[in-house]
Amino acid sequence: SLGSDSAKAERMFRLMDGFLKNDSISLQQDILRHVEYTVARSRFNFDDFEAYQALAHSVRDRLIERSHDTQLYFKRKDPKRVYFLSFEYLMGRSLSNSVINLGIRDQYADALSQLGFEFEVLAEQEGDAALGNGGLARLSACQMDSMATLDYPAWGYGLRYEYGLFRQVILDGFQHEQPDFWLNFGNPWETERVHVTYPVKFYGVVEEENLNGEKCNVWIPGEVVEAVAYDNPIPGYGTRNTITLRLWAGKPSDQHDMEAYNTGDYINAVVCRQKAENISSVLYPDDRSFQGKELRLKQQYFFVSASIQDIIRRFKEAHSNFDEFPEKLNDTHPSLAIAEVMRVLVDKEHLGWNKAWDIACKIFSFTIHAVIAEGLEKIPVDLLGSLLPRHLQIIYEINFTFVEELKKRIGLDYNRLSRMSIIEEGAVKSIRMANLAIVCSHTVNGVSKVHSELLKAKLFKDFYELWPQKFQCKTNGVTQRRWIVVSNPSLCALISKWLGTEAWIRDVDLLTGLRAYAADPDLQQEWMMVKKVNKMRLAEYIEAMSGVKVSLDAMFDVQTKRIHEYKRQLLNILGIIHRYDCIKNMEKSQRSKVVPRVCIIGGKAAPGYEIAKKIIKLCHAVAEKINNDTDVGDLLKLVFIPDYNVSVAELVIPGADLSQHISTAGHEASGTGSMKFLMNGCLLLATEDGSTVEIVEEIGADNLFLFGAKIHEVPKLREEGSPKMPLQCARVIRMVRDGYFGFKDYFESLCDTVDGGKDFYLLGSDFESYLEAQAAADKAFADPNKWTQMSILSAAGSGRFSSDRTIRDYAEKTWGIEPCRFPSDG
Numbered sequence: 054s055l056g057s058d059s060a061k062a063e064r065m066f067r068l069m070d071g072f073l074k075n076d077s078i079s080l081q082q083d084i085l086r087h088v089e090y091t092v093a094r095s096r097f098n099f100d101d102f103e104a105y106q107a108l109a110h111s112v113r114d115r116l117i118e119r120s121h122d123t124q125l126y127f128k129r130k131d132p133k134r135v136y137f138l139s140f141e142y143l144m145g146r147s148l149s150n151s152v153i154n155l156g157i158r159d160q161y162a163d164a165l166s167q168l169g170f171e172f173e174v175l176a177e178q179e180g181d182a183a184l185g186n187g188g189l190a191r192l193s194a195c196q197m198d199s200m201a202t203l204d205y206p207a208w209g210y211g212l213r214y215e216y217g218l219f220r221q222v223i224l225d226g227f228q229h230e231q232p233d234f235w236l237n238f239g240n241p242w243e244t245e246r247v248h249v250t251y252p253v254k255f256y257g258v259v260e261e262e263n264l265n266g267e268k269c270n271v272w273i274p275g276e277v278v279e280a281v282a283y284d285n286p287i288p289g290y291g292t293r294n295t296i297t298l299r300l301w302a303g304k305p306s307d308q309h310d311m312e313a314y315n316t317g318d319y320i321n322a323v324v325c326r327q328k329a330e331n332i333s334s335v336l337y338p339d340d341r342s343f344q345g346k347e348l349r350l351k352q353q354y355f356f357v358s359a360s361i362q363d364i365i366r367r368f369k370e371a372h373s374n375f376d377e378f379p380e381k382l383n384d385t386h387p388s389l390a391i392a393e394v395m396r397v398l399v400d401k402e403h404l405g406w407n408k409a410w411d412i413a414c415k416i417f418s419f420t421i422h423a424v425i426a427e428g429l430e431k432i433p434v435d436l437l438g439s440l441l442p443r444h445l446q447i448i449y450e451i452n453f454t455f456v457e458e459l460k461k462r463i464g465l466d467y468n469r470l471s472r473m474s475i476i477e478e479g480a481v482k483s484i485r486m487a488n489l490a491i492v493c494s495h496t497v498n499g500v501s502k503v504h505s506e507l508l509k510a511k512l513f514k515d516f517y518e519l520w521p522q523k524f525q526c527k528t529n530g531v532t533q534r535r536w537i538v539v540s541n542p543s544l545c546a547l548i549s550k551w552l553g554t555e556a557w558i559r560d561v562d563l564l565t566g567l568r569a570y571a572a573d574p575d576l577q578q579e580w581m582m583v584k585k586v587n588k589m590r591l592a593e594y595i596e597a598m599s600g601v602k603v604s605l606d607a608m609f610d611v612q613t614k615r616i617h618e619y620k621r622q623l624l625n626i627l628g629i630i631h632r633y634d635c636i637k638n639m640e641k642s643q644r645s646k647v648v649p650r651v652c653i654i655g656g657k658a659a660p661g662y663e664i665a666k667k668i669i670k671l672c673h674a675v676a677e678k679i680n681n682d683t684d685v686g687d688l689l690k691l692v693f694i695p696d697y698n699v700s701v702a703e704l705v706i707p708g709a710d711l712s713q714h715i716s717t718a719g720h721e722a723s724g725t726g727s728m729k730f731l732m733n734g735c736l737l738l739a740t741e742d743g744s745t746v747e748i749v750e751e752i753g754a755d756n757l758f759l760f761g762a763k764i765h766e767v768p769k770l771r772e773e774g775s776p777k778m779p780l781q782c783a784r785v786i787r788m789v790r791d792g793y794f795g796f797k798d799y800f801e802s803l804c805d806t807v808d809g810g811k812d813f814y815l816l817g818s819d820f821e822s823y824l825e826a827q828a829a830a831d832k833a834f835a836d837p838n839k840w841t842q843m844s845i846l847s848a849a850g851s852g853r854f855s856s857d858r859t860i861r862d863y864a865e866k867t868w869g870i871e872p873c874r875f876p877s878d879g
């Protein structure tokens with residue numbers, strides 16, 4: 054009805070500024086109303102957690118209002134949408150981010166203080182939504198924030214795991230995993246859409262039927278599970294636009310098991326129904342390689358099928374043909390979407406294979422986050438055939454047509470044909486999901502320049518030669534809203550003061566304006582103060598977590614990320630042992646020259662990743678020795694921060710002086726942690742891998758500490774192996790082997806990875822240059838003004854690493870979508 058008279062509708066949108074008011078009294082009333090009626094506590098008697106719940110609900114009301122307005126507006130304008138399909142999202146907490154993006158943080162803080170509460174204290178009550186493993190998942194979250202802020206008509210889709218990424222508990226220095234039942238106390242941010250449900254089919258058989266003289270395939274499922282939508286509002290900053298992240302949860306379908314009920318096996322039938330809910334219950338915590346597990350494949354199809362049904366339903370409401378819906382596949386996890394779209398268009402919409410394929414090829418774009426072949430998903434044909442029989446037929450058909458075409462292009466080069474085929478022959482015949490995604494997508498994106506080149510030269514060389522135009526680069530980015538404004542309020546205020554504007558929060562390129570003042574003593578002084586405040590916060594946290602008191606004068610040197618051999622936390626620990634060894638062997642009189650360090654390591658190891666778990670244990674064993682050595686005192690401390698997650702990162706990153714991004718060259722697709730540290734004026738000590746190369750382009754090699762082998766040198770160094778092991782490295786490994794830190798036998802296999810003849814990750818050959826880079830960092834830190842200048846220049850050059858830039862790139866060059874902004878000032 055609104056669309057019938059567009060001038061009138063436009064006026065109405067302008068006039069209607071929502072029902073909820075944001076003055077202090079209204080906010081207080083809203084919070085108390087939620088205490089009384091939502092939390093069901095007396096408004097005269099409620100604790101911090103209950104206050105947080107009421108506060109969150111009152112914020113949610115505002116988000117819902119905006120989200121309705123946005124959706125209505127999109128519906129009326131009907132712009133081309135983007136649908137972002139990602140299997141994982143690491144959202145972290147929502148409260149602070151929401152009120153900041155809504156522009157009412159101060160109002161809330163004021164309202165709460167009138168009620169006798171402190172905003173920060175209540176914000177601490179919130180748990181993290183950790184529906185993902187690492188970089189890929191946090192990237193999805195950052196990109197959602199940018200899509201909302203830049204007013205793009207976007208939807209995110211994912212899975213509502215009941216158990217997020219495990220909680221890491223350290224006992225005796227060993228990692229233990231505990232389930233993260235994050236929904237235990239309810240989730241005030243989501244809205245269950247009981248009416249938005251779709252059946253998702255599994256197993257069964259495909260039968261051919263005759264429809265008006267044409268043959269068509271009908272899939273008779275063996276199991277049907279209902280997917281129900283949970284909507285999570287994602288507010289943009291400085292705009293009223295609020296988009297939706299729709300997560301699917303499993304619930305039993307009424308269509309199934311009627312037989313069992315009829316035959317009287319009531320108990321069993323109920324148990325079967327319950328099984329349906331398990332589909333979305335747990336996130337797989339291993340981010341290394343695909344295991345070919347049935348439940349995992351079920352999860353993937355479940356989320357893909359529900360999302361595609363939802364997209365098509367919405368699309369058909371406004372369109373009579375299928376030409377215009379773009380989608381984005383975040384990594385290979387949602388690649389089944391391709392087969393699903395084909396199934397719907399061919400079997401249900403009866404468009405015919407060729408027409409359906411034309412449409413499918415226009416709508417998908419694919420971003421890949423893996424660097425090595427082992428990171429790519431391969432689904433055993435038997436598994437796919439039993440779970441999704443129709444999809445297997447479709448994938449075979451796609452492959453047949455593709456290979457026939459390919460033969461015409463490249464002739465009968467059987468090696469190449471078999472490398473490019475979607476089906477991998479071999480002991481276990483499998484579907485190569487990345488090949489499927491490439492064949493159908495109009496663009497294949499790498500996540501940094503280095504990575505994009507590697508995709509073309511190595512991983513997908515054959516495809517690049519066939520379709521060079523498909524391959525693009527979209528360097529990752531992170532959102533400055535979360536990583537500066539939310540997590541580092543003092544730096545945020547300082548930047549705004551010196552730039553004379555807050556506009557950089559939406560237009561991050563303005564940060565380059567700081568360059569002009571990098572040498573200004575006043576700015577430097579204030580900059581140092583901000584760092585000090587953040588270090589204080591972090592030091593308090595460290596003491597509370599580990600009992601270790603650290604000196605604020607020391608350099609805080611941080612490496613926090615998933616524990617992986619290629620990320621080389623082991624190199625860091627060996628470097629720390631070397632530093633300890635040097636201090637111990639130093640003349641006492643020399644010690645005053647040592648730059649004191651607090652080395653901070655944090656991150657989770659996949660539960661089945663033995664070597665990674667040994668690295669965590671080694672870190673604790675070394676810490677135990679060093680931290681209890683009074684002879685060394687404040688010159689060196691080592692702390693492991695347990696249970697690293699988004700909210701811990703918000704505390705750690707602003708407090709870091711130096712951060713390490715030291716992967717073996719050619720192994721990190723991009724790396725986004727480095728971007729967050731950079732924005733916070735933390736200096737990087739890094740290898741020339743992933744996004745570092747582009748960071749160097751922005752801030753200059755003088756403003757960070759580079760070391761290590763270059764990508765093209767890696768193969769040769771690997772061949773040479775450990776004969777090149779430098780003495781210093783051999784010595785620290787010997788200390789570990791000799792039981793200097795205890796647990797001698799346990800660390801043996803860990804040491805073998807370095808000096809056992811292979812040294813695949815090149816710790817030995819990079820060791821010397823690593824120590825040199827560390828020495829350069831020490832030297833720079835000894836000159837506080839110089840260091841601060843480098844720090845300012847780091848933050849000033851971080852604009853290119855905003856996810857706003859990434860998303861704009863995608864929108865303009867890949868998706869072909871335009872902003873669609875609700876007509877209001879936000």
Ligand code: AZC
Nearest residue numbers: 188189340422500721722723724725
């Ligand atoms: C990561 C890459 O390892 C990292 O380099 C990159 O910055 C990030 O994706 C975002 O592109 N990959 C993953 O996290 N992969 C999985 C399966 O979790």
